[in-house]
Amino acid sequence: MLQKDAQRLSLLLLLTPFLLWILLLVVLPQLGIVGISLREKVGPRQFTFGLANYLAFVQEPIYWNTLLRTAVMSILVTFLALLVGFPVAYYIAKIAPYRSQTALFLLCLVPLWVSDLVRAFGWIVLLRETGLISGALQAIGIIKGPIELLYNDATVVVGLVYTVVLFMIVPLVSTLNGMDNSLLEAGHNLGGSRITVFRRIVVPYAMPGIVAGCIIVFMMTAGSYLTPILLGGKNSMWFTEQIYDQFITRYNWESGATFGVLLLAFTSFVVWLGLRLTGQKLATTVAKD
């Protein structure tokens, strides 16, 4: 009995820093944000409690259109990141010689060695009208005049996929690494074609990694700021930009907080929906077996 108490105490002590971190840096600020979002401004330094900020969001199509747009594009980015990341992860985990796995993995990390800002400027140098790609295409005669590859939604999507694909690859590699090759061979041996084995064995096996990767990538994308702003065009709205504008240029913390809460709620909802549709549970993704 005494020993059990001691164990419980040591567990509690071990968890304390983590719990404090979660409480002080995650939970409390979130509660603060929720609190501010429920504040209605009635005059200078005068507030009452109410839902007016949420009402304002619902009544302004620009806001919820931007939120929907952000969500749709984030889903697209997630999907593309999965499409790009899966073969890479599969190659690293299953095909590449064991010794080069680490090197390949590090290679995937290279984009993270520079800041978001520098990466975005890299894309700008490449893609602008007078940039490298436009120039190269003209030099080899594929196009006559310069073309503008920057300032549109496709560029934003490409830039975002590039930024987040690593976060898709990491969980995929770690799940696929755990897959015994004999499962694949058994799948073939029992009569499955390559496609069947991929569909019925590899994908279901990797599902926890796929789901984890998709959740991370979706949340990161929906919450990204610099890439959509710097690469986006005249019409490219991103919801985080709205939040920034509310907080910073309009001094409207109440509305900004409301948007923050809505972004969190909405992305959580999309993740929940995704889990429901694919029949996965968050628990199985986070704690495998």
Place this chain on the structure above:
Amino acid sequence: MTKPGLKYFLASALGATFLIGTASAQAETLRLLTWGSYAPEKVIELFEKKYPDIKVQVTFSNNEEMIAKLRATGGAGYDVAQPSHDRISAVQKEYGIYKPMDLSKINTGVMAPNLLDAVKANTTIDGGVYAVPHHWGTSGIMVDKTKAPNAKGWADLCDPQYKGRTSMRLRRTILLGTAFSLGKDPFAAYANLGEYQKILDEVTAKLIACKSNIKAYWNSGDDLSALMLSGEVVVSETWDSTAYKLAGQNSNILYVPPSTGALTWIDTFALPKKGEADAAAYKWINFVLQPEIVTLMSAKSGSMAAVKGAIDLLPDDKKAAAKAAFTDKDLANLKFFANIPPGIEDMEGKALERIKAASN
């Protein structure tokens, strides 16, 4: 617990590093919250040499973020802030983040009297003066004279002959500039929000229609420089200082004060309410208003200090560009940003959102 007591308690709680930190911080620290070009390393070096017991810490920011930062802390964390003159009064009434200044501690004698008076008029609340001028400059348009020789006003950004070759910053300046180009006086309408909304609606419609003419909205001076130097854009909204800088790299690039008047801002010195080093702050203000320091700083910022004879204190290349840009008539036609009354930011923000969201 007394204040040093608390300090020692924290020091022992947080460990030796913190202790060392407090020990070496015996020298006073001056924390500046300012724009990118108002604290060149050279100037800081000279200042610290003159006042060896003061260490300068700089945080770079812009108008909006300065206010957001100070608002978040209730005016703590910095000893000097440098917002523009039109962003002080309403913010101070709303959030109370600054403290009144003691003008007797500042060499107001060296300041250009018209600018000093303008700032005083703008920032006096209940008899207290909350800011003094530092640098000033204008917003107008920048042109490549070989490709757009006739551009001379805000309306040229929307001229179809420059289709796909113009740029602007989607912030309040372009709203005001466009309003003037439509023959309105938005500053006069500040007093009547209904009137101002009408002007804003017209401006919004104009800028939405103009969207297809624009190549991209720029976000920072670096964006703008790249667009202009690469030749992708030939007419753009700009700060005069950015244009002067680019003129040094490409002599075809000119700053053009719009025919309706260049929009003029004055960046100021203000003291955050919970600043802890007022004496050092006053020392810094007086220090940077000295002629040789003004020249150093103008070389970096490209804008003029709010001191008498500032144009002659500009470095030579910028002096030429500035003198070429402004005629006496232009100087007489400067439109100083008027104090922003409460509510305006929200209205302008909505207008900007509508423009950005419009798919045209």
Place this chain on the structure above:
Amino acid sequence: MYDLQCENLTKRFGAFTAVDGVSLEIPGGSFFSILGPSGCGKTTLMRMIAGFEDPSSGDIKIKGRSVLGSPPNKRNVKMVFQHLALFPMMNVGENIAYGLRCRGASKADITRKVGAVLERIGLPDVAQKQIHQLSGGQKQRIAIARCMVLEPDVLLLDEPLGALDLKLRERMKIELKLLQHQFDTTFLYITHDQSEALVMSDHVAVMNAGKFEQIGTPQELYHNPRTAFVAGFVGDSNRWHGKVNRISNGEAEIVTSGGDTIVANCGASALSPGDSAEIFVRPDCIAFGGVRRETQNTLTGTVDSLLFNGANSRALVRIDSRELIEVAINGVDRSSPIKPGDPAHLNWAFADTQCFPAKER
């Protein structure tokens, strides 16, 4: 008609030859084992038969038809993997139905066949269970059922008992043999454990360094090993080194390094006087007793210690030339107990003494 034939099968990985000119023929419905130490090439051989590796030369025929051009999923050869490779994301029923679904069988067909095969392996109620809910033995049977439901021409088993604990392994040996009878399908079983091979198989091929040393029934391998390797690898043996003194009528008189003279049946071994030779004698061929007959080797010594293991008990005897010899004793019989320290007279027939040319050292 053979279910499986390999003709001169060779597999090289770079300079290394894993399988070196192996030929075998397995008649329908038999239990055939390939026995060899790890690294002898038996797994490579099996992977070639399954289609996971392409042979460098030679041919593989199933039911008389070459399968060299067919990918693994088109060969009617199914495989039970070393760690079984049951699909963890499917339940038992889905695991068994997987192959049928790949074939495009109808739903009703699948349900019927899955039910039938589960019935046959004696686990009728586990279809809805998850893999991790099964015991080791049950998993084993499900892995076999998953293959057998497809009615393969040959079932390959790659040391499937290796992961089980000893008790269960003993039981599964018998069970596998029974299942093979029940399904009446050719099993090709790979193992490094000679007891598994001997107990279950109709025929055993002993493999070493990429080659077959000997193919035969377990009895043949045990009693008439044709090479020193087989004699040493299959079953337990006492082993001596010596020099051939004299040869007559297929019997060789050999002087061991300890100085004892032993007469051995050298059969077809190409030995001549003066050669070094290795001598093998099974512990269960040696008896205690004083009577010497013409056709027997005799040694004397002292019982050193006893290794009790029921019917498989052994005595360690230190003979006069200081070497230790294992002798089978009847541990169950309590009438004439042998004790450490007892004097021992050992004898065994010339015919039970195998000798082979010793490798040059």
